[in-house]
Amino acid sequence: MTNNTLNDILLKVAAVVSQAVEVDDTTDEYALWRTYANMAQNEWAELYEWPQLYREYNTQTSTASGNVTIAMPANYRKLASYPKITSDGVNTYEFSKIEPTKRGQYLDTDRYVYELSTNSQTYLVVNPSPLVSGASIMIPYWRSIASLASPSDQVECQNADYLTQRIIGYIWEAREDSRFPQAKAEAQRILSNLLEFENSKGEADSNTIQTIEEAKFNFRIGRN
Numbered sequence: 001m002t003n004n005t006l007n008d009i010l011l012k013v014a015a016v017v018s019q020a021v022e023v024d025d026t027t028d029e030y031a032l033w034r035t036y037a038n039m040a041q042n043e044w045a046e047l048y049e050w051p052q053l054y055r056e057y058n059t060q061t062s063t064a065s066g067n068v069t070i071a072m073p074a075n076y077r078k079l080a081s082y083p084k085i086t087s088d089g090v091n092t093y094e095f096s097k098i099e100p101t102k103r104g105q106y107l108d109t110d111r112y113v114y115e116l117s118t119n120s121q122t123y124l125v126v127n128p129s130p131l132v133s134g135a136s137i138m139i140p141y142w143r144s145i146a147s148l149a150s151p152s153d154q155v156e157c158q159n160a161d162y163l164t165q166r167i168i169g170y171i172w173e174a175r176e177d178s179r180f181p182q183a184k185a186e187a188q189r190i191l192s193n194l195l196e197f198e199n200s201k202g203e204a205d206s207n208t209i210q211t212i213e214e215a216k217f218n219f220r221i222g223r224n
Contacts, residue, residue, distance in 0.1 A: 004160040006037055007151035012164045017171050025151045033167060037148050037155070040166035040187075044157045045145045048195060052156065054080055057139040061131045068129035070137065072122045080140040083113055083124065089132040103127075162190040 007023065010033050014020040023030055045053065057073055082094035093111050100114040109128055116123045124139065145156050157163055165187035172180035 004155050005151060006034065006148045006153050006155060009037060009155060009160055009163050009167065010034070010151075012160075013167050013171070016164075016168055033171070034148060036167045036170040037163060039170065040163045041145060041148065041155060041157055043166070044162060044191065047191070048198065049080070049142055050158075050198070052158065053077075053142050053145070055141055055143045057137075057141060059137050059139075061133060061135045061137065068126040068131055069116075070124040070126065070139070072124060072139070072141070073143070074121075075143040075146070076122050077142045077144045080142050083126075083137065083139045085111075085126065085131065085138075086136040087111070087126075087128075087131050089135060092136070095126065100125075159190055159194055162187055162194065165190060 007025065010023050010030065011021075013033060014023045023033075044050075055073075055075075057076075059070065061068070079097055082096060084092050084094055086092045095111045095113045098106065098112045098114050100116065103114065106112060106127070112127050113124045114127075116125060126137075146153075148155065155163055165183050169180050169183035169187055171177075172183055
């Protein structure tokens with residue numbers, strides 16, 4: 001991951017669009033460019049399941065009630081894989097995610113989870129219930145990214161040049177500068193290279209070629 005801060009990125013932007021060697025973080029222009037930086041970083045984050053956005057949430061049920069409603073972390077975006085729950089206190093099982101409106105299609109003994117959300121909180125509800133007191137729970141998930149608010153905040157995109165070019169594109173487009181398609185195309189080229197890198201695994205990543213079924217459902221021909 002890059003070690004560049006928001007200020008580092010906007011210094012590069014200023015060098016191109018204003019031929020300046022410094023930026024003032026108290027100006028309206030800086031605030032506008034910061035908004036563009038967040039727009040660019042959100043575009044990057046929404047495009048792909050980047051490894052640096054993967055997290056695992058480990059918790060336990062209430063020792064008193066075996067509570068089956070789990071409050072997810074504030075940065076939770078979506079599940080990355082099957083939650084793993086030691087629901088009987090001995091064996092760990094994978095729980096599928098379903099739509100809450102389809103709960104009637106499943107048995108009371110089926111293992112599944114579904115999401116319930118408010119404006120500020122997402123909950124996972126586990127079936128069957130209750131779980132044993134203190135049951136271990138591991139939930140793999142993709143997280144959302146934090147906004148870039150302070151000049152010292154580190155950007156999350158692994159190639160800061162993408163953000164630089166995308167911000168320049170936003171600025172030139174707003175100014176109706178004819179060069180904005182060039183900056184946008186360069187940003188897209190960098191982003192395409194990032195995607196290609198993530199999808200080109202080396203020999204150390206796996207000694208077999210996975211099918212879609214293997215990758216998504218842990219299905220192996222000849223084993224299942």
